[in-house]
Amino acid sequence: MPIYHSLGKIPHKRHTVFKNGKDRFYYEQLFGTIGFDGMSSLLYHVHRPTMVKELRKPKDLTPKIAVEKNMRALRLHGFKTRPEKDHLAARKAILVNSDVLAAPQAKSVDYFYKNADCDEMIFVHKGSGTLRTFLGNIDFKYGDYLMIPRGVIYTMEFKDSDNRLFIVESHRPMYTPKRYRNWFGQLLEHSPFCERDIRRPKKLETHDEKGSFVIKVKKQNMLHELVYASHPFDVVGWDGYNYPYAFSIHDFEPITGRVHQPPPVHQTFETDAFVVCSFCPRLYDYHPQAIPAPYNHSNIDSDEVLYYVDGDFMSRNDIGPGHISLHPAGIPHGPHPGAMERSIGKKETDELAVMVDTFKPLMVTEEALKIDDGKYWKSWIE
Ligand SMILES: [Fe+2]
Numbered sequence: 001m002p003i004y005h006s007l008g009k010i011p012h013k014r015h016t017v018f019k020n021g022k023d024r025f026y027y028e029q030l031f032g033t034i035g036f037d038g039m040s041s042l043l044y045h046v047h048r049p050t051m052v053k054e055l056r057k058p059k060d061l062t063p064k065i066a067v068e069k070n071m072r073a074l075r076l077h078g079f080k081t082r083p084e085k086d087h088l089a090a091r092k093a094i095l096v097n098s099d100v101l102a103a104p105q106a107k108s109v110d111y112f113y114k115n116a117d118c119d120e121m122i123f124v125h126k127g128s129g130t131l132r133t134f135l136g137n138i139d140f141k142y143g144d145y146l147m148i149p150r151g152v153i154y155t156m157e158f159k160d161s162d163n164r165l166f167i168v169e170s171h172r173p174m175y176t177p178k179r180y181r182n183w184f185g186q187l188l189e190h191s192p193f194c195e196r197d198i199r200r201p202k203k204l205e206t207h208d209e210k211g212s213f214v215i216k217v218k219k220q221n222m223l224h225e226l227v228y229a230s231h232p233f234d235v236v237g238w239d240g241y242n243y244p245y246a247f248s249i250h251d252f253e254p255i256t257g258r259v260h261q262p263p264p265v266h267q268t269f270e271t272d273a274f275v276v277c278s279f280c281p282r283l284y285d286y287h288p289q290a291i292p293a294p295y296n297h298s299n300i301d302s303d304e305v306l307y308y309v310d311g312d313f314m315s316r317n318d319i320g321p322g323h324i325s326l327h328p329a330g331i332p333h334g335p336h337p338g339a340m341e342r343s344i345g346k347k348e349t350d351e352l353a354v355m356v357d358t359f360k361p362l363m364v365t366e367e368a369l370k371i372d373d374g375k376y377w378k379s380w381i382e
Contacts, residue, residue, distance in 0.1 A: 002185030008237030041240025047230035054227035075376035079322035118169035127163030136201025254282035293343035296334030
């Protein structure tokens with residue numbers, strides 16, 4: 001996130017001697033992305049962050065692909081995803097590259113996690129708790145996007161066992177849209193959100209502990225289990241631009257117009273491979289002849305995934321919270337029969353949804369087919 005942030009204590013000059021009292025050095029770590037070109041932070045550890053003492057057998061997480069070349073519109077019932085205790089084991093990859101559904105039940109787990117491949121966007125549909133990271137903690141609740149850059153060591157603690165998460169993993173960094181930022185990165189006046197809406201980590205946890213600490217590291221679709229000799233949350237201070245943050249979908253200020261506005265006005269995040277949009281409660285178009293429902297549109301070069309969160313979704317019939325639709329690239333889609341007519345004269349919508357448009361086709365996994373209704377693709381026939 002392009003806002004400078006700092007927690008804990010740091011030396012006046014980078015790369016200089018920094019000690020706890022007289023004798024114990026703190027160990028500096030550059031935590032960066034894209035070689036030395038991307039966002040980075042400088043961290044100061046109580047112990048060397050390199051003390052691996054055991055490598056356990058890795059687990060293969062490669063999703064089982066059911067449909068590699070898909071041309072069928074799908075509706076998945078996300079809430080039918082089987083809940084599981086552990087917040088990692090609960091993750092079910094449904095559309096690759098790479099959307100994940102999770103319904104974790106356990107309030108906490110006894111290990112730490114790091115995704116070495118991907119930035120993660122965890123959308124909290126149900127549940128609340130604390131995202132604990134080695135760069136500080138962030139409380140989360142319904143409607144939060146938790147943005148976790150690759151490499152952040154973290155764990156999630158939930159207040160209770162009824163949790164529903166929609167997770168997107170990205171091999172490329174996820175940023176706020178460039179057109180909303182000036183040349184220094186500041187969010188501009190026409191952006192639907194600003195820096196005040198970005199919740200940065202607080203309450204840095206510093207554990208000066210030696211022992212055996214498991215970090216599960218996801219890399220190349222393998223979940224490696226590394227045992228470290230010191231607690232991974234042992235940072236006394238850090239500063240920089242590379243850190244996790246939260247943004248609530250309820251803080252997104254919708255852009256509206258006299259006639260129907262295209263999906264990019266809802267854009268919230270971007271990468272080289274996909275965009276994320278937030279559809280939020282808003283007033284409808286106010287031209288006297290306006291049609292608030294979207295027009296049919298051709299998904300010629302993007303697969304479109306919509307995760308329905310809440311409210312009445314005007315453009316479709318039979319859509320409820322936790323449903324996920326996939327409209328594949330190559331063919332047009334649009335409102336269901338009756339939805340366009342129904343929308344005329346309506347003043348506002350209370351719909352809440354997250355959209356992910358990918359620039360390469362998504363493959364459908366076996367997990368997705370378990371929650372697929374199988375008939376959505378012909379739901380436009382009257
Ligand atoms: Fe669409």
